[in-house]
Amino acid sequence: MNQPPSSLHVAPMEKRTEVTIELEEIVLVTSGFARSGTAWCVGCANEVLMVTPAQAAVIARVSVRDINRRVEAGEVHFLETTEGSLLVCMSLL
Numbered sequence: 001m002n003q004p005p006s007s008l009h010v011a012p013m014e015k016r017t018e019v020t021i022e023l024e025e026i027v028l029v030t031s032g033f034a035r036s037g038t039a040w041c042v043g044c045a046n047e048v049l050m051v052t053p054a055q056a057a058v059i060a061r062v063s064v065r066d067i068n069r070r071v072e073a074g075e076v077h078f079l080e081t082t083e084g085s086l087l088v089c090m091s092l093l
């Protein structure tokens with residue numbers, strides 16, 4: 001005779017954490033830009049993930065203007081691509 005499984009009652013759905021949602025947003029945003037990726041960072045002396053100021057703003061939860069201010073103040077590592085666009089080092093965000 002088969003015993004019914006003891007776990008018949010369904011566990012309540014766990015609420016998805018905000019962190020998960022934020023991560024998905026970041027992935028969504030970062031996947032929309034082809035320019036970001038790993039690059040050599042002089043400040044880190046390492047190959048790190050470089051993102052556009054717009055992406056950095058999302059990740060650091062500040063405005064793009066604030067990211068640009070940090071770049072100008074030398075608070076974050078950055079590099080200029082050959083096309084003249086700015087990429088920001090993720091290490092200090």
Ligand SMILES: [Zn+2]
Binds near residue numbers: 041044045077089091
């Ligand atoms: Zn760096």
